[in-house]
Amino acid sequence: MGIEDIIPLLNSSVRFAVPLLLACLAGLYSERSGIVDIGLEGKMLGAAFAAAAVAALSGNVWYGMLAAIFVSVCMSMIHAIASINLRGNQVISGVALNFLALGGTVFIGHSIFKRGGTTPNLSKDERIGPIDLPFAAEIGQVPVIGPIYEQLISGHSIIVYFAFAAVPITAWVLMKTRFGLRLRAVGENPKALDTAGISVFLLRYQALIITGVLCGVAGAYLSTSQGANFSENMTAGRGFIALAALIFAKWKPWNALWTCLLFGVLSAAQIRLQGVEFPLIGEVPVQFIQALPYVLTVVLLAGFIGRAVPPKAVGQPYVKER
């Protein structure tokens, strides 16, 4: 395999990794603040629908993006009310939001567009298109580095660059800012923060708003940048892979990047390895590679390779003393 074979593979790995990365970082903010989020999938799905529907109706994809973020944040706020104010079961709330998105998108989509849940195809101008980085064509002539720059680094949609930029930003916010310190603390020991006079509720609300925004962008990427319309259940479990990636990354932003890229490579390889014979083991079933991220996560969680320890207060509603 030469470099001309590897670049397309890595390229599609990046495309697979981006929605995972955004959703994974979204989950990171939520879980670091102590709120379990099973509903990443549903938020992404709701956002994907909102983006495609509004882009199709208005002809402007950026309105679609805003709608996606709005819908995702609203869903995140339902989760916030259930798990912060009403001290409900966070897992159930997440399951409910996933179902709400699954049914709601088709329900609304069918009644607006009458196409059985899908939205009309977006034209090239109605999508978030690829952007070429400066001098892509010129540098492309340079051997080795050239094709990498021109084909792999350049030519993605703005969301891809946003997703990759979100990693160092998240790392910085989490480790270097006052908000980040408090966020980490509220996920480990909310009582300590409360004692120090900092509002646990407010911090968790802030975290869940960020979660909503990131899931919104992830959803918009799926339906308006990677794809050109919305179709029923188009997230197809990506929210859950993101959740697996979050655990695999041990709730750390840079680890999240590597994990999502790894899972992206697995997804890309899955398509390419179909029918390929390996020496000794023969043909690897596609389903095996499909299951690999989940198997790896289970193995990691069980502590057979390293240990994944979640934030201490995750999943427990905070009850303020009166």
Added chain:
Amino acid sequence: MSARQPLPSWALNVLMPAMNVLLALIVGGLAVAMIGENPIQAMQVLAYGAFGSGYGLGFTLHYATSLTFTGLAVAVAFHSGLFNIGGEGQAYVAGLGAIMMALWLDHTHWVFVLVGATVGAMTLGALWAAIPGYLQAKRGSHIVITTIMFNFIASALMSYMLAQVITNPGSNAETRTIAETGRIPLLSEYFEFFKHSPVNIMLFFGVVALIGVYILLWRTKLGFKIRTLGQNPEAARYAGISAVSIIVIAMAISGALAGMMAVNEAVSVQKRLVVGYVQGFGFIGIAVAFMGRAHPVGIVLAAILFGALYQGGSELAFVMPAVPSELVVVIQALVILFSGAMDEMFKPVLERVFGAFRSKPQADKAAEIEEA
């Protein structure tokens, strides 16, 4: 003063779930009104589709049977303090055990198929649930995450099995059909009333499972251990109850119950195993268990409600094509949200209402005592 009173159990277990369902139906109705259709008519069609004919009722009961199994599965795990979100995967993998036994025995008699498939389904379902249970108990990996992962692993495993291993040559990723001699009879063969609806003998297994779970949890030593562990792990440890074995056993029972769905749906009705046959019933089991307050009586009512929603929903798609049948999924989601996660919404209000009603006679009584 309208001081808050702890709610009587009937308010907690009957009134609140009823209010949650009502609220979900109202929100669903608003959604129907929003798209310009008549919500009252939609609800009528739903109700008539589910209960209005023997045929509809047969479907409702058939779905309710599956949901009873998956709901009981969630409930048993819940009583031991575990959240088994993997009923979907457990029922799917159990389908493999059920269909393999059924296809092996289908040239004998349907009684053997019924027994064999049930044993096969329960065994594989139990196994698929016991692994996350063991990992939770021994290695501390969180059961919610592990069971979610196991759902996806199950889905990959099963599509491999159905496409490559036990596939029927010439058809697309499904097993061969069970032979005529081995088919479990539908109730409609005995009762004309049910027309050709899929309700079958597994309905009685559902009833047995409900009673069995009640006896297990509230009338046996094992059930006592399970509930003790769920309510107070510390106390369980002091009482010498082994958390590891109880967790694994509770999960195995949970998985076996979820697996029973395979006999009801795949073996009895579809008569073969197809890709993705569970169709979300494992997840809806969570809603059934929570609405039913993890008690068999509640679960049977919740299972019938959700079964009726499924059947009524498909009727709705025929009668009012403008209303997408996904309305049902939305209503289900709202029921899960209100009864599972937003439980505290009505509680303070109800507590005040009950406080207001009760405080007066109590105050009078106190005054009487003082006078005397």
